Amino acid sequence: MAFNHVQKDDALEFIQRCVKERKVFWTYHVNMRIKERSIPRQMIMDSAADLEIIEQYPEDKYFPSFLVCSRYMGTVFHALFAVDMDNDNVRIVTAYYPDLKIWNDDLKTRRKS
Numbered sequence: 001m002a003f004n005h006v007q008k009d010d011a012l013e014f015i016q017r018c019v020k021e022r023k024v025f026w027t028y029h030v031n032m033r034i035k036e037r038s039i040p041r042q043m044i045m046d047s048a049a050d051l052e053i054i055e056q057y058p059e060d061k062y063f064p065s066f067l068v069c070s071r072y073m074g075t076v077f078h079a080l081f082a083v084d085m086d087n088d089n090v091r092i093v094t095a096y097y098p099d100l101k102i103w104n105d106d107l108k109t110r111r112k113s
Contacts, residue, residue: 008053011066015081015090019048023089030079030092039095044079047072054078054108065093069108076107 018024026041034041047070055067063082070077079095098107 008056008066011056011064011083012051012053012068014083014085015053015066015068016048016051018083018088018090019045019051025089025091027091027093030094033094033096037096039077039097043072043075043077044070044092044095047077051079052108063091069098078107 022045024045033039034044050070050072051068052070053066054069056064057066058064060082063084065080065082067078067080070079076098077095078098080093082091082093084091100107102111103109104111
C-alpha cells in the first residue's frame with residue numbers, strides 16, 4: 001500500500017496505535033528539543049488519544065510525516081511524527097509549544113504571512 005494514498009484518519013490511527021503500544025523511536029533532534037523546551041516525553045505519550053493531525057508531509061525526507069496538535073492537562077503542544085508503516089513504528093522528530101506569532105488562536109492553523 002502506498003502511504004501517500006492513505007487517508008489522514010488512517011495515519012492518525014496508526015500513530016495513536018504505535019504510541020499506545022510504545023512502538024516509538026525518539027530522534028536525537030527531538031531529545032534535544034524537548035529538553036530545552038521542557039516538554040516531558042510522558043506528556044507526548046499520555047496524549048495519544050487527543051492527537052489531531054494539522055499538517056501532513058507525504059514526501060518528507062525519510063518517511064511521510066504528520067504534524068499533530070494535542071492537549072495535555074490543559075497545555076497545547078505540537079509534535080512531528082514520521083511514520084514507518086513497513087516496520088510498524090513511528091519516529092518523533094520534534095515537539096514544541098505553538099507560538100501565537102506563527103499560529104492562529106486555535107493553535108492548529110498557521111497565520112497568513
